[in-house]
Amino acid sequence: MSQEDSIKEKETIIIKAARKRFAHYGFSKVTMDEIAGDVEMGKASLYYYFPTKEDLFRAVILQEQNELKKNIELILEKPNCASEKLQEFVEQRMKFFRILLNLGTLSVHSYFDIKSLFKKLFFDFEEVELNFIKKIIDEGKTKKEFSQDLPEDAALIFLHILQGLRCRVLRWTKGQSLDEDTHTKLQQEMKTATDFFIYGIKSK
Amino acid sequence: MSQEDSIKEKETIIIKAARKRFAHYGFSKVTMDEIAGDVEMGKASLYYYFPTKEDLFRAVILQEQNELKKNIELILEKPNCASEKLQEFVEQRMKFFRILLNLGTLSVHSYFDIKSLFKKLFFDFEEVELNFIKKIIDEGKTKKEFSQDLPEDAALIFLHILQGLRCRVLRWTKGQSLDEDTHTKLQQEMKTATDFFIYGIKSK
Known part of the structure; x- marks a missing residue:
C-alpha cells in the first residue's frame, strides 16, 4: 500500500467513527478524545489527520454530499421521464437532509457554529444540485416533455x-x-x- | 368625544410616532422616553396606553397588517382574472415585508427578541393570507380558469x-x-x- 493509500484508509476509518458519534450525540457534544478512543489512536495522531473537530465534521458532511451526488447521478442514467427524475431527486435530497439533521444539530447551542461550518459546503453543493436540475430540465425540453420556452432561471x-x-x-x-x-x-x-412545478413546466 | 374615542385617538397618535421612530432607528435602538417626547406626553401617560415597548411595537405591526389586509381585500373586488389577483397579492405582500424590515430589523442584536415578538402576530396573519389565497383559487376554479381537481392543500x-x-x-x-x-x-x-404555480394549477 502506498503512503497515500494508507493515509486515505486511516481517514476513512476516522470519518466512519466520527460519523457514528456525531449521529448519536450531535456535533457539539462529541470530543476529539472520544473519537481517538473509538479508532484506538492517540489524540496527536488523530490531529495529524484532522487538526480540528470542525475539519473532521466537514469531512463527514463532504462524504455525505458525495454519497448524494452519486445517487443523483444514478437518477440521470435511468430510463424514466424527466418529471420522474425530478421527483426522485427531491426524494434523495430529503433523505440527505435527514442524515444531516441527525449528524449535527441535535444540540441547540451549536446551531450558529454549524451554520457557518456548513456555509461553504452548502454553497459549493448548491452548484452541483443546480447543474443536476438544469440537466433534467434540458432533457425534458429535448424530449418535448417540458415546454420549449421556459425562463432561463427555472432550475434556480x-x-x-x-x-x-x-x-x-x-x-x-x-x-x-x-x-x-x-x-x-x-x-x-x-x-x-x-x-406543481412539473405541471407548470410541462408542454401544453 | 367619548372616552373610548379619545383613547383611540391618543393611541393612533402614539402608534404613528412610534412607527416613524422604529422605521428610522430600528426596534432595539428606540426608547420609550423618545417616543413620549415625540408625542409631548409624560412617560407615565405613555405607559398607560402601552405598558412596554414590545406592546407598542406589536401595535405598529398590527396596524401594518391591517393595512395589508385592506389592500388584499380590495384585490378580491377587482374584475381581474384569478391569476392576476394572485400576482397582485404577492406584490402587496412583498411591499408589506419591506415595511416590516425597515421597522424592526435594522439592528442585528434584536433579531431573536423580534422573532418571538413577531411569532404570534405572524401565525395569526398566516390564517388571513391562507383564506385569501383559498378564495382566489376557489374563484379560479368556479370560473374554470383553474383545474377542477386541485389538491386540498394547494393554497397552503x-x-x-x-x-x-x-x-x-x-x-x-x-x-x-x-x-x-x-x-x-x-x-x-x-x-x-x-x-409557475399558476401554470401548474391552470385548466389544461
Whole structure:
C-alpha cells in the first residue's frame, strides 16, 4: 500500500467513527478524545489527520454530499421521464437532509457554529444540485416533455423553492432536529410543490 | 368625544410616532422616553396606553397588517382574472415585508427578541393570507380558469413556497435588513414562482 493509500484508509476509518458519534450525540457534544478512543489512536495522531473537530465534521458532511451526488447521478442514467427524475431527486435530497439533521444539530447551542461550518459546503453543493436540475430540465425540453420556452432561471427558482420550504420549517427550531412528524410533512410538501412545478413546466 | 374615542385617538397618535421612530432607528435602538417626547406626553401617560415597548411595537405591526389586509381585500373586488389577483397579492405582500424590515430589523442584536415578538402576530396573519389565497383559487376554479381537481392543500403549499423563498434569503442576514438589490431579486423570484404555480394549477 502506498503512503497515500494508507493515509486515505486511516481517514476513512476516522470519518466512519466520527460519523457514528456525531449521529448519536450531535456535533457539539462529541470530543476529539472520544473519537481517538473509538479508532484506538492517540489524540496527536488523530490531529495529524484532522487538526480540528470542525475539519473532521466537514469531512463527514463532504462524504455525505458525495454519497448524494452519486445517487443523483444514478437518477440521470435511468430510463424514466424527466418529471420522474425530478421527483426522485427531491426524494434523495430529503433523505440527505435527514442524515444531516441527525449528524449535527441535535444540540441547540451549536446551531450558529454549524451554520457557518456548513456555509461553504452548502454553497459549493448548491452548484452541483443546480447543474443536476438544469440537466433534467434540458432533457425534458429535448424530449418535448417540458415546454420549449421556459425562463432561463427555472432550475434556480425550483432549487430555491425546495431550499425555502425546508428553511421555513427549520425557522423556529433553532437547530433542534425535526421530529418524525414534521419531517414527513415537509417531505410531502416538497413532493406536492414539485408536482406543481412539473405541471407548470410541462408542454401544453 | 367619548372616552373610548379619545383613547383611540391618543393611541393612533402614539402608534404613528412610534412607527416613524422604529422605521428610522430600528426596534432595539428606540426608547420609550423618545417616543413620549415625540408625542409631548409624560412617560407615565405613555405607559398607560402601552405598558412596554414590545406592546407598542406589536401595535405598529398590527396596524401594518391591517393595512395589508385592506389592500388584499380590495384585490378580491377587482374584475381581474384569478391569476392576476394572485400576482397582485404577492406584490402587496412583498411591499408589506419591506415595511416590516425597515421597522424592526435594522439592528442585528434584536433579531431573536423580534422573532418571538413577531411569532404570534405572524401565525395569526398566516390564517388571513391562507383564506385569501383559498378564495382566489376557489374563484379560479368556479370560473374554470383553474383545474377542477386541485389538491386540498394547494393554497397552503403556495403560501409556504412564498414564505420559504423569503426565509432562505433572510437565512444568513441574522435580522439585518435586506439591501435594495436582494429585495428586488426576491421580488422577481416570488413573481416567477407564482407564475409557475399558476401554470401548474391552470385548466389544461
